[in-house]
Amino acid sequence: xxxxxxxxxxxxxxxxxxxxxxxxxxxxxxxxxxxxxxxxxxxxxxxxxxxxxxxxxxxxxxxxxxxxxxxxxxxxxxxxxxxxxxxxxxxxxxxxxxxxxxxxxxxxxxxxxxxxxxxxxxxxxxxxxxxxxxxxxxxxxxxxxxxxxxxxxxxxxxxxxxxxxxxxxxxxxxxxxxxxxxxxxxxxxxxxxxxxxxxxxxxxxxxxxxxxxxxxxxxxxxxxxxxxxxxxxxxxxxxxxxxxxxxxxxxxxxxxxxxxxxxxxxxxxxxxxxxxxxxxxxxxxxxxxxxxxxxxxxxxxxxxxxxxxxxxxxxxxxxxxxxxxxxxxxxxxxxxxxxxxxxxxxxxxxxxxxxxxxxxxxxxxxxxxxxxxxxxxx
Numbered sequence: 001x002x003x004x005x006x007x008x009x010x011x012x013x014x015x016x017x018x019x020x021x022x023x024x025x026x027x028x029x030x031x032x033x034x035x036x037x038x039x040x041x042x043x044x045x046x047x048x049x050x051x052x053x054x055x056x057x058x059x060x061x062x063x064x065x066x067x068x069x070x071x072x073x074x075x076x077x078x079x080x081x082x083x084x085x086x087x088x089x090x091x092x093x094x095x096x097x098x099x100x101x102x103x104x105x106x107x108x109x110x111x112x113x114x115x116x117x118x119x120x121x122x123x124x125x126x127x128x129x130x131x132x133x134x135x136x137x138x139x140x141x142x143x144x145x146x147x148x149x150x151x152x153x154x155x156x157x158x159x160x161x162x163x164x165x166x167x168x169x170x171x172x173x174x175x176x177x178x179x180x181x182x183x184x185x186x187x188x189x190x191x192x193x194x195x196x197x198x199x200x201x202x203x204x205x206x207x208x209x210x211x212x213x214x215x216x217x218x219x220x221x222x223x224x225x226x227x228x229x230x231x232x233x234x235x236x237x238x239x240x241x242x243x244x245x246x247x248x249x250x251x252x253x254x255x256x257x258x259x260x261x262x263x264x265x266x267x268x269x270x271x272x273x274x275x276x277x278x279x280x281x282x283x284x285x286x287x288x289x290x291x292x293x294x295x296x297x298x299x300x301x302x303x304x305x306x307x308x309x310x311x312x313x314x315x316x317x318x319x320x321x322x323x324x325x326x327x328x329x330x331x332x333x334x335x336x337x338x339x340x341x342x343x344x345x346x347x348x349x350x351x352x353x354x355x356x357x358x359x360x361x362x363x364x365x366x367x368x369x370x371x372x373x374x375x376x377x378x
Contacts, residue, residue, distance in 0.1 A: 003316060010309030017302040024292050024299070028254035031288060033281045036126050037251040040094070040221045048224035049126075049250040050234045053217055053282060055275040058244040060215045062120060062203060065097050068237045072222065075233055081223045093222035096121035096139065099203055100279060103210035105149075105168040105175075107157040114153055114197040117279070118206025126219050127281060134164025134179025137202075144202040147175045150183040153197035171209040175201065192283035217279050224251075246276055253285070254292060260300075262293040 029035065037049040054060045072093055076082070083092050096119065103116040117123075120139035129136075129148070137146035147168065154161045154177075157168060167174045184194055206212050218238060224230045231249045239247040252258060278286070 003313065006309050007313055010306045010313070013302045013309070014306035017299055017306060020295055020299045020302065024254070024259075024295055027288065027292060031254075031285060032128050033126060034250045034253065034285055036219075036221045037224075046224050047221055047251075048230035049219070049221045050230050051217060051219045051248045051250055051282070052234050052238045053246045053248070053276050053278060054215060054238075055244045056214055056216075056277070057275060058214075058241070060218070060238065062097070062215070064238070065095075065120070065215070065218060068218075069095060071237065072220075072233075076223060079223075079225050079229065081225055093220060094122045094125055095218070095220040096123040096126050097203070097215055097218045098123060098279060099206060099212055099215045099217075100277065101206050101210050101212045103170055103199060103201060103206060105147075105153070105157060105170055105199065107166075107168050109159060110157055112153060112156050112197060114149075114199050115193070116206055116210055117198065117200045118203040118210075118212060119200055120203040123200075126221070129179075129181040131179045132182055133162045134177065137178045139202055141202075144204045145173065145175045146178045146202065147205070148179045148181055148200040149177060150181045150198045152183055153199055154180045156197060170201070170205060173205075173209060175205065188284050188287040189280070192287065193280040213277070216277060217282070243274060244276075246274065248282075250285075253289065256296070259289070259293050259296040262289060263297050266293070 034049070037047045040049075041047040072095075076092060081092065083090060098120070099118040101116050101118060102113060104111065104113045106112075123139055124136040131148075132151060134148070136148070147170075149157070149163075149168075151161045154163050157163075158166060161180050163177050164179050166177050168177060169175070181200075183198070201210070203215075218234070220230070220234060222230050222233070228249075231247060235247045239245040
């Protein structure tokens with residue numbers, strides 16, 4: 001009875017481990033800002049997503065990022081990574097950068113001071129916001145007079161969320177509302193800074209017409225021919241000063257080993273000597289890291305219990321098995337010998353049957369023509 005209880009508890013523990021394992025994978029796959037590498041990778045091509053976060057004193061500028069962009073193709077060529085697609089619009093890599101700040105927007109109905117994200121590059125490839133109306137714009141557009149506002153800002157400025165195509169004024173300059181984004185809601189989202197209206201404008205608009213706190217994030221997705229290639233490239237070009245920057249390899253941040261490493265640093269995670277103010281999406285990602293690290297700890301507990309009970313039952317079974325290894329070895333040897341002996345007998349019978357068939361065929365060939373000749377004489 002005790003053995004049955006131990007066995008059942010071990011099986012239940014293993015099932016719980018599998019459920020937690022699946023839950024971690026499900027949660028990690030549901031964070032779109034961390035899944036750009038999967039969306040970008042082609043068939044048989046591995047890509048990596050890397051983010052670099054900067055302190056207010058890092059001095060990172062759009063010109064510095066442009067210098068890095070000019071060096072990407074050369075670095076890939078040195079690693080023998082070339083564009084093989086026949087599509088003229090195909091790209092090996094994409095990047096984006098962003099800055100935090102505030103901006104004042106005015107409509108015919110109201111004025112609103114809101115938190116702002118100034119974007120450059122393909123920001124919305126990395127951050128596919130859920131749009132209630134309208135469409136995205138690109139930080140690479142020649143015209144910089146577009147914006148995306150969240151639903152809270154839309155209601156305060158226009159009294160509706162269906163306002164794509166309408167205009168707001170930023171420091172007297174008209175900007176067209178390209179789209180209206182749904183505002184993520186939840187405990188992590190509010191704690192990450194999404195507790196008020198948020199707008200997205202071009203980096204140039206934020207720098208020239210709003211209050212710009214400086215570029216604090218750079219993101220890139222690119223081929224990763226060997227493990228760590230993309231991360232090393234970003235670290236060497238933008239993240240060399242560890243006091244002012246932090247480089248994150250997004251592609252593997254939620255895999256088992258990084259989560260286990262985070263468990264080992266429990267209590268130290270919140271200690272940060274760098275003056276880095278993370279954007280809201282990184283704060284959310286770090287919140288999920290902490291949650292999944294705790295889940296990983298429970299995973300290990302349930303897995304170890306399941307393995308432990310299985311080991312105990314194996315030892316009990318071994319001690320009460322009523323046979324020895326030598327006996328089983330002799331039994332297997334005897335069965336093997338009998339098997340091969342039967343196989344040899346079947347082959348001998350097959351050869352004899354085949355030989356008898358050939359003799360019968362030769363005998364029929366000899367008698368057949370004589371009978372035919374006799375018939376002709378008659």
